Amino acid sequence: MSDGWYLYGVTHAGVELGDAYTTFDGALPRPFLVIDGEVAAITGKVSLEEFDEARLPGLLNDPGWLIPRATAHQDVLERALPGGPVVPFRFGTVYRDERAVRTFLRSNAHELTTALERLSGRVEMGVKVFADRDVLTAALRDTDAPVAELETEIASAPEGRAYMLRRRADRLLDEAVQQFEQECAAESHAAFSAVADDVAVNPPQPAELSGRSEEMILNGAYLLQSVEAINDVAQELAQRYGGSGVTFDVTGPWPPYNFVPSEFA
Amino acid sequence: MQQQITLLELVDRVLNKGVSLSGDITLSVADVDLVYVGLRVLLASVGTLEELQLRDDT
Structure with missing residues (x-):
């Protein structure tokens, strides 16, 4: 052969x-x-x-x-x-x-x-952003204004009404979590993109592939000259979002797998 | 844990990105359908990965 x-x-x-x-x-x-x-x-x-x-x-x-x-x-x-x-x-x-x-x-x-x-x-750096839904939900329960208002109302409402309000509060909280994740992903991507020469966004991996219980909310690849720049951005974002259960995994430098010419991709 | 993620990251890049050609080549992973789906299921088996890492370490 x-x-x-x-x-x-x-x-x-x-x-x-x-x-x-x-x-x-x-x-x-x-x-x-x-x-x-x-x-x-x-x-x-x-x-x-x-x-x-x-x-x-x-x-x-x-x-x-x-x-x-x-x-x-x-x-x-x-x-x-x-x-x-x-x-x-x-x-x-x-x-x-x-x-x-x-x-x-x-x-x-x-x-x-x-x-x-x-x-x-230039090198490729990978960034995966994860949100811990339990931590995020708990944080938003305290800080999201419409949810907090409902919680106050529930505390003093009669049983039947409290049940209805509870369901509404849960729905509002779910929406707030999803909106927070979307905004966090968009803002993070914008911050990383600002220090990059080229960017690629890949679909977030499902939990079965990532092997983590947290939700992957951003799976980005960034082509850039300075590894430090992306680490600095990740650190800033981690400080800003740390209390909300969001973590930033930076990997690389990688060979630029995500940045081959489009005619060969 | 960190090691597994790195491994998954690697497979995600090496198998799904990079120059992918058809034409004058005898073989290209890009021509194989649904590879990733099978792979995903396999990689979900943490036991398999740990076993492989142990084998690599020895």
């Missing part, structure tokens, strides 16, 4: 990688560069028997196979980052031979060079 050419990403032809790749040890093959003109493909040779279209869906659903390989993919790209900008490829892109890799580089040289210039000196 012949080999395929696994593509990790694309970088500048003149990139200095030192021993970043010779010391790589992971579940995917050791990377090397295929240079064509001004751009270079970061590739590795994989067995086409393993990376077979018919087998792939099964393998992708096997965490024992997938997770070490996805980690290796990320590791290779991370090792390339100190050398200069990288256009990351999605996991599992395999070309039939070196000629096909070169054809891709040559026919997309302009787009790739432009993308590398845009990414130069």
Whole structure:
């Protein structure tokens, strides 16, 4: 069975990688560069028997196979980052031979060079914002004016009326929680965007994927020059929203997975 | 806990973002439908992840 050419990403032809790749040890093959003109493909040779279209869906659903390989993919790209900008490829892109890799580089040289210039000196940071509904609900019960008014009325109302008012108060509180989450997400995104050169908003992950009991209210990616700037914004927002049960998870720097040219996305 | 989130974050990016091509390639994850749905269910199994991390650590 012949080999395929696994593509990790694309970088500048003149990139200095030192021993970043010779010391790589992971579940995917050791990377090397295929240079064509001004751009270079970061590739590795994989067995086409393993990376077979018919087998792939099964393998992708096997965490024992997938997770070490996805980690290796990320590791290779991370090792390339100190050398200069990288256009990351999605996991599992395999070309039939070196000629096909070169054809891709040559026919997309302009787009790739432009993308590398845009990414130069910039990193992707991820921000996930979580709201703890219990804490937020308790906080709004005390601070939301219409709800607080109803609570006062309920305290002195006869039983039947109190029951009706209670239902109304609960509904108002639910609405206040949702509105707070929407506003918090929008304001947070605006604050992060203000220090970023480009932004991408992804759908919030459901709790089963995030593994957290809190509600994810923002799943953003930001392309920027300063990691400190985004950390500062996160800290400011955490202080402002901390009492309402909102937390900010900043990750990165990542290879700019969310900022590849739109024609390749 | 933090480690798991990082792992999920990684899979979320590596599998769902980045350059995705069709054409002169023999294989692309983008061509495989509903991968993510299956993956989501698997990743929800915290036990599996912990087991894998242990294996990685040893």
